[in-house]
Amino acid sequence: MHHSGRVLQALTVAPTDAIVAAPTTSLPEAVGGERNWDYRYTWVRDASLTMGALWVAACPDEACKFFTFLADAAASKLQDGAGLQIMFGIGGERDLSERELPHLAGWRGQPPGPGSS
Numbered sequence: 001m002h003h004s005g006r007v008l009q010a011l012t013v014a015p016t017d018a019i020v021a022a023p024t025t026s027l028p029e030a031v032g033g034e035r036n037w038d039y040r041y042t043w044v045r046d047a048s049l050t051m052g053a054l055w056v057a058a059c060p061d062e063a064c065k066f067f068t069f070l071a072d073a074a075a076s077k078l079q080d081g082a083g084l085q086i087m088f089g090i091g092g093e094r095d096l097s098e099r100e101l102p103h104l105a106g107w108r109g110q111p112p113g114p115g116s117s
Contacts, residue, residue, distance in 0.1 A: 005057025008050060017065035018042045018073075018090040019050055027107050036106055041087040041096065042070065 011019050022039035029037065047070050054063035073092035074084055082094070089096055 013090045017069045043087045
């Protein structure tokens with residue numbers, strides 16, 4: 001459990017204390033496939049499991065900091081009537097518009113394809 005706690009600590013982004021789903025970007029669903037995924041976001045769905053794992057791994061400080069990040073990100077637009085979204089950027093960003101970076105090669109040189117994310 002302590003090793004798992006260390007992995008979660010390594011996925012924590014300073015100075016915001018966001019925890020990313022995975023430290024990967026542009027991994028295709030299948031080699032030669034159309035969809036590439038970026039997991040460098042905080043997913044609300046996974047947040048409760050992550051916080052629970054931090055508590056079990058004896059990392060209460062990280063769990064509290066991550067909760068604060070998530071609560072701040074979720075509450076940032078509630079007064080404007082915006083609902084809870086499924087994920088946030090590592091700085092608490094709500095605008096996660098898709099964009100391509102054609103000057104960067106994807107995994108094994110694969111470019112983004114139709115429907116890539």
